[in-house]
Amino acid sequence: MNDSGAEISERAQQMLRALIERFVVDGQPVGSRTLARDAGLKLSPATIRNVMSDLEELGFVASPHTSAGRVPTVQGYRFFVDTLLSVKPLDQRAIEKIRAEFDVEQAPKDLVESASGMLSAITQLAGIVTLPRRDHPLFKRVEFLPLSENRVLAVLVSGKDEVQNRILKTERTCSAAELQQASNYLNKLFSGKDLDEVRTTLLREMQQTRSDMNEMMMTAIRMADKVLEKNADEDFVMAGQTNLMGFHELCDVEKLRMLFDAFNEKRDILHLLDQCVHGEGIQIFIGEESGYKMLDECSMVTAPYTVDGRVLGVLGVIGPTRMAYERVIPIVDATARLLGAALNTKE
Amino acid sequence: MNDSGAEISERAQQMLRALIERFVVDGQPVGSRTLARDAGLKLSPATIRNVMSDLEELGFVASPHTSAGRVPTVQGYRFFVDTLLSVKPLDQRAIEKIRAEFDVEQAPKDLVESASGMLSAITQLAGIVTLPRRDHPLFKRVEFLPLSENRVLAVLVSGKDEVQNRILKTERTCSAAELQQASNYLNKLFSGKDLDEVRTTLLREMQQTRSDMNEMMMTAIRMADKVLEKNADEDFVMAGQTNLMGFHELCDVEKLRMLFDAFNEKRDILHLLDQCVHGEGIQIFIGEESGYKMLDECSMVTAPYTVDGRVLGVLGVIGPTRMAYERVIPIVDATARLLGAALNTKE
């Protein structure tokens, strides 16, 4: 694949842009006459045809059949978003509107849901947001509360005041004082330590000393496991999937089914999103670039969202390849920033 | 609508059954010759035609056009499920298989998800299960734990040891003793009382005495609200929605979109499920009977699930009107029982 950016004339680029912009709005192959009208250049259709022929040679456009107009290829879109696109940042009013939707009182999970809902509402595509992940959560404190004869409620506070509950059945009735003692012990020893470390330490200790506290410690370990595991197995939230049904390139029921199955299955999509975490800023997969069959006719525009410069997750939009990238990109970008900011107040 | 059960001959009933059974498998209008072969009666197509004509008169079948076979109407299906259907209970092996899927260790929410997944997997339709609701949850106890200078973790235990957490920011730093005192007070006063009652009592008291404890009490109220609200605004879990894309009567993208939008919107579906709670046992909505346009070509088979004879929720299956009712009904029935049983061990 030769990077033929230099070979392509200014005029040809302008035409490619016009062609894509036109194709994005109505999804029909674009002919030379239409383009002559649209492109803004004062050229006859015949000239346009010559240029289009060059663009086809370069692989930026293709024609479905002899007497249809031209359609942008994946390579065409790629060139478009990489070098032709001028994204104008969202105007302040639009940004404020999004910010207003983020209620800082909301829990992280709700913020994430707001974000995906907003992405889909504004772009009229499908919005997708991964849940924020915290790496290396810290052990803060644990508390054991007696509930009934032999049932104890364990409360584990970790990281940024993330709380986990678990009810455990004990073999004998523990007094409140006993439980207090157990939690005091654990808190004094581990408060502020890395949760993962706490977990292994406890495990080791349990093997050595067969103490009365084993039950409590075991529970603490299990809860720590749960926090850590929740971390590992990431998840995402989607909204507006049905918006995709409006695009006739996706109207085939088989394709739709594959797509929606992938949304439900989550695994493949997560894997794809994972690749976006590492990239800096906006990341775009066009058509087959994703490598997943069900996304062949789709594009994905993503941006990581950060708090304190640490990437907590990714959000973005899934739509047909012919989406209005110049409109979608600033929206995704702004939403990522604002979600990061909203999560920041949670500190 | 005349209940013409008496007017319809034994033979006609048998034919209606054969017609529906045939139509269910391939979705094509059924002609007289096919039926003559299928029905098991030794009759010529001509005779069948006469009977079909009667059935059409009665509104049980209809023909899409002159020279197509007959198709069952909603009324036809209704008669079929009400009087023609002989549901054979699920065999023990199948039941065991379902039971095995329910891990009694799972939380209620996970059990519900297993159930919907199983319903969709076994029937190859969409499975739906409402979350179990507890009515009139009791206040059990509340606990306040200091986290940092002016942050307190509140833990509310209600009903069957349902736990709610909330972090509150206090204006001044509260000592552990102070917090202990507050929770002791509330627990002594309200333990075992109806949560709703606790809530109103607290509200009243707060208006009368402007005490230092207001902040704690306010939090307790808010958490109670959350428990109660979670109760009111029920929710459901679905699985296998994409299975519905396989049926050509639903292949129209517009219809699919309406349907999936309704699944996401939840409100209408919830309203429908609500009607199933009151009915005893299996409840079936066929086609337009539901009263919702997006379900015009769908049927819904539901059963309430109970613990200790109290209805906690509803589960069921959504599929095209031409579903194999005699197969689906026992599955829904058994799953409801088993889910109830699995939840029972949670007591």
Added chain:
DNA sequence: TCTGGCACTCTGACTGATAGACTGCCAACC
């Protein structure tokens, strides 16, 4: 009451024929 037969109807698939929308190429023009 059941059945075979016949006329009739409607669908779906196939076939041309035609209009419309393009392209590609060529010769002329600036």
Added chain:
DNA sequence: GGTTGGCAGTCTATCAGTCAGAGTGCCAGA
């Protein structure tokens, strides 16, 4: 040399027409 108008060629979409297949309704006879 770049640009243009014109023209031939090509592909699609659409519409009417035909035909086989499937099914019904009705009638007369068993």
